[in-house]
Amino acid sequence: MTGPLLAIENLTRDYVLRAKGGATRSLRAVDGVSLAVEAGSIFAVVGESGCGKSTLARIVMALDRPTGGTVRLGGDDLFALSPKALARKRRDVQMVFQDPYGSLNPRHSVGRIVAEPLHLLDDAPKGRDRTALVVRALEDVGLPAHAAERYPHEFSGGQRQRIAIARALITNPKLVVADEAVSALDLSIQAQILRLILSLRDRHGLTVLFITHNIGVVDEIADRVGVMQAGRLVETGTVREVLDHPREDYTRTLLAAEPTLAGLGQRRRRA
Amino acid sequence: MLAIRHLSIAFPRAGAEARVVEDVSVEVGRGESLGIVGESGSGKSMLSLATIGLLPKSARTSGEILLDGKNILGMGERELCSLRGRRIGMIFQEPMTALNPAMTAGEQIAEGIRLHRGTGRAEARAEALRLLDRVRIPDSARRIDSYPHEMSGGQRQRVGIAIALALKPDLLIADEPTTALDVTVQKEILDILDELVADLGLSLILISHDLGVIARSTDRTLVMCRGRAIEEGPTERVLRHPAAPYTRDLIAALPRRVRAGLGEDPALAGGAR
Numbered sequence: 219m220t221g222p223l224l225a226i227e228n229l230t231r232d233y234v235l236r237a238k239g240g241a242t243r244s245l246r247a248v249d250g251v252s253l254a255v256e257a258g259s260i261f262a263v264v265g266e267s268g269c270g271k272s273t274l275a276r277i278v279m280a281l282d283r284p285t286g287g288t289v290r291l292g293g294d295d296l297f298a299l300s301p302k303a304l305a306r307k308r309r310d311v312q313m314v315f316q317d318p319y320g321s322l323n324p325r326h327s328v329g330r331i332v333a334e335p336l337h338l339l340d341d342a343p344k345g346r347d348r349t350a351l352v353v354r355a356l357e358d359v360g361l362p363a364h365a366a367e368r369y370p371h372e373f374s375g376g377q378r379q380r381i382a383i384a385r386a387l388i389t390n391p392k393l394v395v396a397d398e399a400v401s402a403l404d405l406s407i408q409a410q411i412l413r414l415i416l417s418l419r420d421r422h423g424l425t426v427l428f429i430t431h432n433i434g435v436v437d438e439i440a441d442r443v444g445v446m447q448a449g450r451l452v453e454t455g456t457v458r459e460v461l462d463h464p465r466e467d468y469t470r471t472l473l474a475a476e477p478t479l480a481g482l483g484q485r486r487r488r489a
Numbered sequence: 490m491l492a493i494r495h496l497s498i499a500f501p502r503a504g505a506e507a508r509v510v511e512d513v514s515v516e517v518g519r520g521e522s523l524g525i526v527g528e529s530g531s532g533k534s535m536l537s538l539a540t541i542g543l544l545p546k547s548a549r550t551s552g553e554i555l556l557d558g559k560n561i562l563g564m565g566e567r568e569l570c571s572l573r574g575r576r577i578g579m580i581f582q583e584p585m586t587a588l589n590p591a592m593t594a595g596e597q598i599a600e601g602i603r604l605h606r607g608t609g610r611a612e613a614r615a616e617a618l619r620l621l622d623r624v625r626i627p628d629s630a631r632r633i634d635s636y637p638h639e640m641s642g643g644q645r646q647r648v649g650i651a652i653a654l655a656l657k658p659d660l661l662i663a664d665e666p667t668t669a670l671d672v673t674v675q676k677e678i679l680d681i682l683d684e685l686v687a688d689l690g691l692s693l694i695l696i697s698h699d700l701g702v703i704a705r706s707t708d709r710t711l712v713m714c715r716g717r718a719i720e721e722g723p724t725e726r727v728l729r730h731p732a733a734p735y736t737r738d739l740i741a742a743l744p745r746r747v748r749a750g751l752g753e754d755p756a757l758a759g760g761a762r
Contacts, residue, residue, distance in 0.1 A: 295663045361622040404529050404698065405700075431671065461746070476701065477672075477704065
């Protein structure tokens with residue numbers, strides 16, 4: 219394969235809103251977005267509430283359909299594939315969600331949760347081979363093998379997010395979409411999970427579309443970043459270009475609003 | 490103005506008891522802003538609930554919380570009621586759940602003014618409008634009749650602040666007031682809080698897990714971990730020259746961008762990465 223792993227061209231998604239009395243209007247959640255993610259790289263999409271970043275993530279996961287434009291994964295247009303071909307394609311892309319408490323079924327053992335995406339595959343290993351695969355996936359994210367027999371409530375938020383990452387990696391996907399995957403975590407745990415994602419990228423050549431509102435996190439983890447505002451990608455570039463030399467006013471506003479330790483002593487000076 | 494001395498809070502558990510705050514002492518002066526920082530389960534919210542007398546009934550406390558010399562922990566519900574709102578205002582994290590969905594912004598702000606001061610309806614409404622302007626709600630004359638669901642998160646939090654200010658308290662407690670908000674909105678809300686402390690001479694207890702927020706908006710900082718006070722002092726001293734290993738770890742876990750501005754502190758180098 220040549221070219222980027224994920225290529226999004228002129229993607230648009232309109233939602234029809236029904237107001238009282240039957241009147242309808244249309245909301246353009248994603249508006250002409252184009253971006254490309256190279257294999258083995260981490261591309262962050264950063265933006266505030268309602269900017270369309272989660273809609274973008276859902277379309278890349280083929281959980282929603284675009285109104286216009288294309289999403290190519292490994293060269294194939296996801297929305298031109300037959301349902302059967304799309305189902306096969308799904309093994310190549312997995313998702314990690316924000317809330318590690320809501321995204322794991324509390325009634326299932328961790329082993330069953332992590333193995334679940336394998337049901338998609340006709341050629342998935344069974345029996346002892348499957349158990350071994352689950353154990354490898356758990357160990358890959360820094361969890362002990364015996365975690366497989368335990369249940370989500372026995373784990374902390376950071377450990378649950380490791381379980382969610384193990385589940386995402388079990389089909390050996392080409393792309394992982396992480397939607398605010400560290401936003402619900404305490405700072406020290408957030409730093410650990412970011413380091414885990416970076417090490418998985420380095421060890422397995424993982425490609426990540428990382429959706430976040432947090433610029434500090436973008437700086438830590440991403441190679442390239444796209445800044446989204448009101449459905450549009452207003453600025454795209456390497457993390458260093460965009461964060462150190464922002465071209466757009468909106469990017470500058472976003473950067474300036476982030477509270478940092480540079481704010482120390484400001485209060486006294488203002489007073 | 491407020492002095493917390495040797496405060497411990499525990500909840501009965503089967504067998505032993507769960508101690509969520511252990512022997513914490515801290516003071517807030519008039520016009521001073523105190524930051525309380527800690528991760529989940531550090532006890533920072535329990536400390537603030539104790540200060541406004543809202544701990545669950547099953548909580549067992551020891552030590553004292555002195556507001557101008559009077560111990561809040563020893564007060565009955567009647568006395569606490571006259572203190573809440575009038576002496577201490579509280580701002581919560583989730584403005585959507587903290588506000589009453591069935592009342593307009595104006596009614597909720599005016600409610601306390603009418604109940605506590607016996608002010609008439611029209612006068613209370615006029616005061617509510619002044620408060621909405623004070624927290625810089627755009628188009629306040631129209632917004633006063635809006636319901637919470639018709640407002641954005643930032644506007645709701647402004648209404649929350651207006652309610653907390655309605656009875657002109659001396660002390661505001663803000664528990665993660667901007668955690669649910671976008672950064673650009675967060676900045677506006679923090680600017681308003683800074684301004685209230687500066688203009689009205691309010692004291693502020695700002696509870697946050699975000700050291701960037703603590704750095705920009707507080708004079709002094711208390712770092713908590715698992716119910717204990719880890720260290721306390723002027724915010725600049727605590728963040729630039731942390732004495733406790735826990736505080737150093739917390740700073741080291743910050744994204745580089747947030748840590749930037751501290752300069753190269755040899756004690757932190759290589760900590761996070």
